[in-house]
Amino acid sequence: MKRALLATTLCALPMAAAAEGELNLYVWSDSIDPALIAKFEAEAGVKVNVDGYNSNEDLLTKLQAGASGYDIVTPSQHFLKIMADQGLLEDIDAHALAAFQQVDPKWRGQWWDEANDYSIPLAYGTAGFTVNRNHYKGPVDSWKVLFEPEADLQGKIAMLSYPDEIIGAAQLYLGVPFCSEDPAEMKRVYDLLAAQKPFVAAYTSDNIENRIAGGEVAAHFWWDGNSMKIRFNDNAPIEYAMPKEGLVGWLDSMVVPKGAPNVENAKKFIDFMSRIENATAQYNFYGHSAPVAIDTATAKYTAENAPELFPTVKVEFSRSCSPAAQDLVTKVWTQLLQ
Amino acid sequence: MRLRDFRLWGLAPAWAIMALTLILPIGIVLLVSLATRGAYGGFDWGLSFDSYAKILFEEDWDGNLAFTPQYLLIIGRTLWLATLTTLICAALALPAAYTIAQAPGRWKPVLIYLVTLPFWVSMIVRVYAWIIILGNDGVIEKTLRGLGLVTDIGSLLFTDGAMLVGLVYSYIPLMILPVFASIEKLDGSLIEASHDLYGSRWVTARRVILPLSLPGVMAGAVLVFVPCLGAVLEPILLGGGKTMLMGNLIQTQFGGGRNWPFGAAIAVTLMVLVMIFLMLNALRARKGAAHG
Structure with a gap:
């Protein structure tokens, strides 16, 4: 976790001067493709800090403690519902984001986010x-x-x-x-x-x-x-x-904690991650099913070679x-x- | 007058740090332990002793409030393990510290440096090293098999013994250093005197060296015993997480259990236990000084 943070910081150093802001991710440990983080940093001119957790409970406790400083977190569905009900999440009108068009219809309007206000799914399994x-x-x-x-x-x-x-x-x-x-x-x-x-x-x-x-x-x-x-x-x-x-x-989604310092950058990142070529790269890296559209021609794992x-x-x-x-x-x- | 003023406000930064980093957090933990739990974690301010009652009485599977020994069991196990760790650390630290104290002058700093060396590496990495040593096909098993001593020793990892090894290893430098400090100050002529009076090596060690190094042992005991009470890593990584210690219990209550006040109540209980231990220790030291 610390190592990931350090690595990202080191990568980001040369362009820190050009950065238009920051984005702080708190996600499942080793869940986001580092190549995509670097690509987003270059594309958006935003410095990304990645921190990792290993259980939904850790994440919920941290958000409840308040002022976490994180812009995107990725809870599983049952914890997302609790966070939304407890007012711990920012209403980002997820249904209006470009990313929403990429979401597989079967994952829209689910019980954990009926109005698609808070979340764009990232992976399921x-x-x-x-x-x-x-x-x-x-x-x-x-x-x-x-x-x-x-x-x-x-x-x-x-x-x-x-x-x-x-x-x-x-x-x-x-x-x-x-x-x-x-x-x-x-x-x-x-x-x-x-x-x-x-x-x-x-x-x-x-x-x-x-x-x-x-x-x-x-x-x-x-x-x-x-x-x-x-x-x-x-x-x-x-x-x-x-x-x-x-x-x-389980299904993990990208959501924005209430009071996040960089909401606009967070939305940019959510859209970025849901673009078909990036979603495919993320799928190939993470190895869990993608709830958004991916390019099946370049997807590494198929029903034949990855029955899991x-x-x-x-x-x-x-x-x-x-x-x-x-x-x-x-x-x-x-x-x-x- | 001026000097006295300076003494007052000159210490202000120290007091401020004490208040902000020590007293305030403890106060918050205390208040949380008296609060009522939030439905999904968190808490609502209030004044209730339910969390403390829960340590002793809880609803059983049939919904009746009954005496539950489980938390006392966890507390007792934690105290026992911390005591055992402290005793083993003391037993190993005495000869180690004595050897260092007897070493030639230019070697001493090197040996002390070696004792502190593990602290340069992250605690998690050091505990993981023991997984490699104790695990199936680990260093120990391979060595023993290579020597033809055993064929299959079963798993050493994920046992209470492995947890104890990890705890002793993690905290023994904190015992060696104070013991070394008190042995080094020991007056060599006392040992000579003991020999002159026909005291054997064993008698000298028991009646001269041991009593004189006791202040160091007591200081070391505090440094080892107290962090052992809150150990979280070793029980999970080496003990296999099969039985909880207080640290794990507190973590569970704040995490999955979503019962912050109860977690805080256990933390306060742990703190009170530590304070009792420290007070007994101080009392002993004062008595010792009075007799000495």
């Missing part, structure tokens, strides 16, 4: 699990493989270090609705995770690539595009599961939970790790 085929040969057609592991996976499983998507996955497996406010249902989720815990090597969200590709663990809770990229680029012997109970869906991005099972998007439901989620998690 799923959360599921990946197995290392050198260490695990069995089937990957159900969450049962991960949550109720057989002997060959016991002690060789890693989960993420925050509850958000893990509890969603457990709910899919048990048939419990997302954001359930029923303690009895959530107790079942807890029981499932507590029974799984002795077989979990670690709950961690850092350094996942090395852990699963290197075989430190044989199964890892993970995201579609990340899993695809190390298989595609580094030939890692891994497979992203398609559990029949479904995958947890084209799920064959149902995808259920995380929702914004009520405080009561969120308390149950926290309760499950705290009791699990007490």
